[in-house]
Amino acid sequence: MSGILAVSILLASAALPAVAGSHQQWPSWRGPVLTGATEASNLPADWSDEEGILWTAPLPGSGNSTPVIWGDRIFLTAADAETDELLALCLDAETGAILWQHEHGQNRQRHHNDHTSPSAVTDGERVIFMFGTGELVAYDFAGERLWQRDLEEDFGLLTWLFGYGASPLLHEGRLYVQMMRRPTPPWRGAPPLEETLDSFLLAVDPATGQDLWQQVRPGEAVAESWESYITPTVHPSADGDQILMAGADALTGHDAETGEELWRYSFNETRRRNWRLVPTPASDGERVFMALPRGVSLAAVKPSRQGVPLEEHAEWTMPDFAPDVCSLTLYEGRLYVLDGDRRVLTCLDPTTGEQLWRGELGGDTVIRSSPTAADGKIYFMDERGVVFVVAAGGDEFRLLSRIEMGGRVARSSIAIAADQLYVRTADALYCIGAPAD
Numbered sequence: 001m002s003g004i005l006a007v008s009i010l011l012a013s014a015a016l017p018a019v020a021g022s023h024q025q026w027p028s029w030r031g032p033v034l035t036g037a038t039e040a041s042n043l044p045a046d047w048s049d050e051e052g053i054l055w056t057a058p059l060p061g062s063g064n065s066t067p068v069i070w071g072d073r074i075f076l077t078a079a080d081a082e083t084d085e086l087l088a089l090c091l092d093a094e095t096g097a098i099l100w101q102h103e104h105g106q107n108r109q110r111h112h113n114d115h116t117s118p119s120a121v122t123d124g125e126r127v128i129f130m131f132g133t134g135e136l137v138a139y140d141f142a143g144e145r146l147w148q149r150d151l152e153e154d155f156g157l158l159t160w161l162f163g164y165g166a167s168p169l170l171h172e173g174r175l176y177v178q179m180m181r182r183p184t185p186p187w188r189g190a191p192p193l194e195e196t197l198d199s200f201l202l203a204v205d206p207a208t209g210q211d212l213w214q215q216v217r218p219g220e221a222v223a224e225s226w227e228s229y230i231t232p233t234v235h236p237s238a239d240g241d242q243i244l245m246a247g248a249d250a251l252t253g254h255d256a257e258t259g260e261e262l263w264r265y266s267f268n269e270t271r272r273r274n275w276r277l278v279p280t281p282a283s284d285g286e287r288v289f290m291a292l293p294r295g296v297s298l299a300a301v302k303p304s305r306q307g308v309p310l311e312e313h314a315e316w317t318m319p320d321f322a323p324d325v326c327s328l329t330l331y332e333g334r335l336y337v338l339d340g341d342r343r344v345l346t347c348l349d350p351t352t353g354e355q356l357w358r359g360e361l362g363g364d365t366v367i368r369s370s371p372t373a374a375d376g377k378i379y380f381m382d383e384r385g386v387v388f389v390v391a392a393g394g395d396e397f398r399l400l401s402r403i404e405m406g407g408r409v410a411r412s413s414i415a416i417a418a419d420q421l422y423v424r425t426a427d428a429l430y431c432i433g434a435p436a437d
Helices: 007-011 151-155
Strands: 053-058 068-070 073-080 085-092 098-106 126-130 135-140 145-150 169-171 174-179 200-204 211-216 233-235 242-247 250-255 261-266 288-291 298-301 307-309 316-318 329-331 334-339 344-348 355-360 372-374 377-381 386-391 399-404 415-417 420-424 428-432
Touching: 068 415, 073 126, 085 135, 098 135, 145 151, 151 174, 151 200, 169 233, 174 242, 250 288, 329 372, 372 415
Parallel strands: 261 307
Antiparallel strands: 053 428, 068 073, 073 085, 085 098, 126 135, 135 145, 169 174, 174 200, 200 211, 233 242, 242 250, 250 261, 288 298, 298 316, 329 334, 334 344, 344 355, 372 377, 377 386, 386 399, 415 420, 420 428
16 A cells, blocks of 8 residues: 555554555655654664765755655756756665656745745656746656646736745555645735735646645635645544635645535634734644644644634644644654744654654754654754654653764755664755664
């Protein structure tokens, strides 16, 4: 059973039992079960230049996307250091050699972001890349283009102040793309539009690139609060799988087959203008866990069809050290919450919200990667390329190691596949693990 096809089965249980072979792949930004965790084993708690690094692959340029792995292929995006051309890359997982690459237009810087932030997604037959420019393109594993389209041409400007940054979701034969954007351009001097822009959830046929449906996602947000950088994710229910969307002052669940909005929880009742949303929600099959904008709090809800305020109807909330950017991680019955600005990691009981432990990481560099977990360890990296390894579980915070990987801006999350770590810095991709016998 492939990692993609296993998603709804795995998410249906808070314990997230292993499915044979799922730990061999990392097919999307948040891994094989969309929780940032996998069942890999024999992973290192520390490494150095002399021990633990199996290979190092210099990259043609920097990028924020997380590596996606299937079998002997690694997929990621980059901006060419010499030409600033956006690149779709395929590397050999055994050696790190670049097998093929394709150019997809010029990169554009948006404040501290660029157009390499969306991660690719694969189902083992094809790989689909998305760029912050709105270009969406599918290749087979040999590098032959299957289809290509420009979402900005099809649906109008991508009006995110910091540039589009969400990754697409592949689930049960559909490709989902979130378009939670401002109704009008946010940039100074931009010409006015003839019509305001809709926000919506889009479903695409991954085999052809053709639209299956477009579900408009209305809201009452103002200014930057319209903007969402979250990646759609799956919440299974007895009535069928739901796609979670968040942004524009609301968390919503949508029928995975039709896009119909099934329920909604609102937030930002005072209509603050700068409540853009970054962390992707998580589901344990019973509850949905969501960090509110700007790290205000974290809330857990059991979805219903009521249009009610989120925090008032939450099962529990965590009012401090919630993340502004880093997404949530569910692993072995625990919820891990990383406040990357204040560099604090919290471990919670997801059923009650009880704090099991909390630890300070020290230092002064912000963390923009999201935690990933396997083999009893939590992995993440700060913007200067320092990797942190923390012991999962237990009744106290234990920092196992800090490893210096690189000195320039690094925002990619750490991928885990086939019992190896894939760490992307500004300049290179590293494969880390125990040497083969």
